[in-house]
Amino acid sequence: MPLSENQATIAVADTERSFTSLPFPDVDLMHIWQLLEPSERRRLRDIRTFLQDRVRPESLEYWNREEFPHHLLPEMAAHGLGGIQLDGSSELFKGLVYVEAARADVSLSALVGIHNELIVGMIRELGSAEQQKKWLPGLSQFTALGAFALTEPEHGSDIAGGLATTATRDGNEWVINGAKRWIGAATMADFSLVWARDTEDNTVKAFIVESDCPGFSATKISNKVGLRIMQNADIRLDAVRVPETNRLPGAKNFAAANELLKHSRAWVGWQAAGVQLGIFDIARDYALARTQFGAPIAGFQLVQLPLAEILGNAMASLSLMSDVARIQGTGDLEMVQAAMAKATTTRLARESAAKGRALLGGNGVTSDYEMAKLFGDVEILYTYEGTYEINSLIVGRAVTGVSAFVSRH
Numbered sequence: 073m074p075l076s077e078n079q080a081t082i083a084v085a086d087t088e089r090s091f092t093s094l095p096f097p098d099v100d101l102m103h104i105w106q107l108l109e110p111s112e113r114r115r116l117r118d119i120r121t122f123l124q125d126r127v128r129p130e131s132l133e134y135w136n137r138e139e140f141p142h143h144l145l146p147e148m149a150a151h152g153l154g155g156i157q158l159d160g161s162s163e164l165f166k167g168l169v170y171v172e173a174a175r176a177d178v179s180l181s182a183l184v185g186i187h188n189e190l191i192v193g194m195i196r197e198l199g200s201a202e203q204q205k206k207w208l209p210g211l212s213q214f215t216a217l218g219a220f221a222l223t224e225p226e227h228g229s230d231i232a233g234g235l236a237t238t239a240t241r242d243g244n245e246w247v248i249n250g251a252k253r254w255i256g257a258a259t260m261a262d263f264s265l266v267w268a269r270d271t272e273d274n275t276v277k278a279f280i281v282e283s284d285c286p287g288f289s290a291t292k293i294s295n296k297v298g299l300r301i302m303q304n305a306d307i308r309l310d311a312v313r314v315p316e317t318n319r320l321p322g323a324k325n326f327a328a329a330n331e332l333l334k335h336s337r338a339w340v341g342w343q344a345a346g347v348q349l350g351i352f353d354i355a356r357d358y359a360l361a362r363t364q365f366g367a368p369i370a371g372f373q374l375v376q377l378p379l380a381e382i383l384g385n386a387m388a389s390l391s392l393m394s395d396v397a398r399i400q401g402t403g404d405l406e407m408v409q410a411a412m413a414k415a416t417t418t419r420l421a422r423e424s425a426a427k428g429r430a431l432l433g434g435n436g437v438t439s440d441y442e443m444a445k446l447f448g449d450v451e452i453l454y455t456y457e458g459t460y461e462i463n464s465l466i467v468g469r470a471v472t473g474v475s476a477f478v479s480r481h
């Protein structure tokens with residue numbers, strides 16, 4: 073069946089249909105949205121409409137070109153997406169905003185999540201009053217952007233012990249040397265939050281390194297198979313000098329980073345739930361529209377099976393994450409729960425993406441039909457914020473008391 077050449081138009085038309093005439097239009101079979109207060113439910117609906125109407129259709133071309141749609145940032149700010157960490161929103165509301173963002177576009181949901189969890193969150197939790205005053209107002213409006221620079225070319229999974237970027241105190245300044253890899257938004261951010269090892273006491277500290285500092289450079293990493301809108305970068309730090317006032321006083325050791333990573337791992341769980349709703353939306357619309365053997369393929373048993381499986385995976389992920397939000401709300405979230413949720417939901421998302429991709433047949437391998445975009449994006453969710461294996465090892469260590477990160481042989 074020939075589908076229209078204008079996929080952006082189709083996306084919008086399908087979106088309108090998704091939320092009006094289909095059974096279970098919101099795909100919230102487990103009534104998670106109903107756990108929100110009415111005011112948050114209304115706000116979430118507005119945000120979803122904006123994300124589906126504006127962000128989803130536009131994101132496809134930007135994803136294909138590996139470019140960032142800067143013009144969407146003011147609109148995202150107008151919907152409060154730059155400041156959900158600061159406006160007193162409940163954990164469940166924040167999580168469901170991350171779901172709706174990932175359902176519309178995974179790359180922009182990564183920007184929103186890293187921004188709120190790791191940039192705004194880090195400056196709010198670990199920054200000085202002066203740093204908070206300088207950066208938080210602009211960040212909350214997306215007129216300022218930051219990048220979270222932890223991973224290095226030679227140290228990914230073993231970054232906690234292996235971090236090799238150095239910071240050496242020189243009077244009232246620090247001299248930073250090293251390299252970072254994969255750093256999201258670093259080519260367009262005003263500053264990077266750089267984690268570096270103090271050469272004097274060997275502890276890990278964090279610094280605000282503004283992008284115009286001499287010795288700082290960020291080079292875009294191209295040709296990614298997923299998250300193509302996000303501008304990930306290789307960073308070089310060659311004798312970069314920053315004042316002592318740019319050191320985050322609360323970032324005293326790697327445990328401080330881990331505390332942030334616990335919540336950002338949970339955020340990836342929400343992304344994984346959201347992308348599966350997107351996969352379901354696209355798969356269901358396609359199954360109803362595509363005709364083979366003289367009938368819509370939605371009427372074939374072997375097409376309904378993957379639809380039911382994707383939906384089941386999505387609902388399992390969403391329900392698990394709403395329990396994570398409940399535990400976050402009481403302040404009791406531990407790394408084991410965040411790691412388990414991240415590993416489980418991204419495993420399910422990868423399975424859902426493969427099933428969704430296959431359901432579209434040949435059209436599943438071209439991003440013109442959207443699904444291939446999500447198929448690639450899911451690979452990033454599976455790997456960043458700790459790979460699937462590393463998060464599983466965190467769970468394994470917690471439930472056995474035995475660390476298996478390093479081979480004992």
Ligand SMILES: Cc1cc2nc3c(=O)[nH]c(=O)nc-3n(C[C@H](O)[C@H](O)[C@H](O)COP(=O)(O)OP(=O)(O)OC[C@H]3O[C@@H](n4cnc5c(N)ncnc54)[C@H](O)[C@@H]3O)c2cc1C
Binds near residue numbers: 222458465478
């Ligand atoms: C698109 C993208 C965006 C990212 N954004 C950021 C960012 O903004 N900021 C940032 O700081 N980082 C970022 N990262 C980095 C990300 O967190 C790392 O890629 C991830 O932690 C894995 O590190 P690595 O790529 O070096 O893989 P490696 O650590 O080299 O791992 C390679 C393989 O070995 C496995 N492995 C490693 N150790 C063990 C072990 N002990 N037991 C079993 N298996 C093991 C891993 O699971 C993996 O399969 C991003 C990465 C990507 C791809």
